[in-house]
Amino acid sequence: MFEAFDATLLARMQFAFTVSFHIIFPAFSIGLASYLAVLEGLWLWKKQTVYLELFDFWKTIFALAFGMGVVSGIVMSYQFGTNWSVFSDRVGPIIGPLMGYEVLSAFFLEAGFLGIMLFGRNRVGPGLHFFATLMVAVGTLISATWILAANSWMQTPQGFAMNEAGQFVPADWWAVIFNPSFPYRLVHMVLAAYLTTALVVGAVGALHLLRRTAPLRAGTMFSMAMWMLTIVAPIQILAGDQHGLNTLEHQPAKVMAMEGHYQSHPNGAPLILFGLPNHADQRIDYAVEIPRLSSLILRHSLDAPLAGLDTVPRELQPPVPIVFWSFRIMVCLGFAMLGLGLWSLYCRWKSQLYANEWLHRAAVVMGPAGFVAVLAGWVTTEVGRQPYTVYGHLLTADSVSPIAAAAVGSSLVSFIIVYFLVFGAGTFYILRLMSRLPRDPSGDLDEGPIRTAGITPGQQTAILHEGGHHGR
């Protein structure tokens, strides 16, 4: 069944598939953990019940997302060995300790305090409970730091030597961890996680503002999310620009692919807005371009020369069409986020933040944008690293396990089936929880969940769950 494929391609497909699913959950839970800490902190400080209610609402959603992140993450920690054993043997001495530190300093911290955060409020008191929430939030950030150090080292490796067995041996750990692209990637990813969460929280708030179910709760979270978006989206665009300049310095071929520059431009390169990459003929068809703008962005000069992929041997070029498109998707979504943030600021200034239904509709539509942007960004940086796993030093083709295509292929099919089934169900449950924001305690006259009970099984379940929330 899998004879037509080679094991390397199947292993790459498996990695891409499982890591893409996995990254969705941390991207959301990093931001949500921080948001929960803020909500609980505000509750302890201001004693306004709306913060506690929002905390409980998002806590249940966090538990689901975090659980999916854990189980999809375990898959990643074993896949290096099953499918990429040569990589593991040769790069393990460097990547391994970084991931070891991630487990020791972050995973245990998150897991140890998650139980207390989810189940322990009545057992430990408010102060310690807040501490547990903080530890979970800090844990997610520490985890991001280590894994991005590992990933960045693969992009911009330094501080190593080679031994006789062909292994990468650490020579200077400081240089390994603080490799050139690490600070940029860390900032870019953490901000992306915060934006992703802000968009989701904002969409849920906007949805319930439109439905008028719980104006106080919905309005509070909507306002918080829009502040986050307004402040972070411009910073993120700046951080992305800096990250791009760093990539130009250390991985020029990746930037050439992102820009679609097949040809070198000695006197100022154009910015290609759109076009159809024609990798076979090494050109962009139907390109819509602005002259010299690329040189201005990347070199801060209108006539600065920019080398193109014609300087890179064909077999060492990344797959341009994928990188070209994923980069544009990410950038477009980034500017859409900026637009939503600025629009919300304008509405806030006009005292229309809670009333402008078009803003709310736009926020609902933009709810998943963060996830798409994160995936597009990761595709850009990871596919742009090809054909290497360790940039410039170890080819992807030389990293794979000596394993039969049939084994990789059948495990890939099982992962696809199970992931869509299991994470599809989880996403459905999360969306259902999001659509069931409990009503504000005092307010609308038509409030009265007891009276509506029994009309449909769905509503009854919702009320049962809500009853459970108060018991915690």
Next chain:
Amino acid sequence: MAVDLAFLWAAIIAFAVLAYVILDGFDLGVGILFPLFPEKRHRDVMMNSVAPIWDGNETWLVLGGGGLMAVFPLAYATILPALYAPIIAMLLGLIFRGVAFEYRWRTKRAEELWNWAFAGGSAVVALAQGIMLGALVQGIPVENRAYAGGWWDWLTPFSIATGLAVLIGYALLGATWLVMKTTGDLREKARTLSSIAAIATLVAMGVVSLWTPFLEPLYLARWFSWPTAIFSVIVPLLVLGCFLLLAIGLRDQHDSQPFLAALGLFVLGYAGIGISFYPYIVPTSLTIWDAAAPQESLAFLLFGALILVPVILVYTGYAYWVFRGKVDPHEGYH
């Protein structure tokens, strides 16, 4: 060499794997026993007894995998391809049972589906881990720093036997955990199941122990030649002692003694395996020194492990302490 870092790391990895086996062992065991408790009120309590801690328990598995890659990369790079199919099965099982902790409370209509995901996933994980253990013990061929066997080599009568043994053993851990954490008719039933599982575990340990020495001349020499043959007397005696404590604990209605005695059985079984194949990490192809990462890697992570592992043990212990005592059936999660 002043300090043998590879040996130190072998001890730490061995500790992490043991911590994983006994900790996740009992919460997997609770899942394995799920089908024997058809009543929803029992299942709710069973799940709540492990819900706050299962995630921490499973983190030891990540440490086992990640740590192995960091400090014994060659072992990681040869064992995992050799055990390809059971590892994939384990990962898929872990997904199903892991999400069931949350999903089960999020739906009425599909609750039964996630009950089966929890039970089936837990059983598959236990079987797969047992098969992996058996496949490791029976040996993994390595040539030129790569796994040199076929992709069905892990499947033998011996590995099936170890798979069943681990399944039974985890069920015992789960049953004695429930004796400790629950009350009433649930506890009574767990007590009965503990007795059955204890006898089955003893039989399984006996079968595997008698089988192992005949797989490999090295193991035979270990158990039947001086001075290591002394363990052939000590280990079985300690096993019988633990079994006795377990039986008495169950008879006299002790809460924690049966669970602790069951843990003792696992520690002894684990030690027995270690005695068989030390200093090999991939029997009988690679010793811990063959597979060890360069000194710089070992030292760098050791620094962190020596500080962080004790801290982890403290707050993990604290989390267990917060949720100590019997599970209150009315203090539900959702």
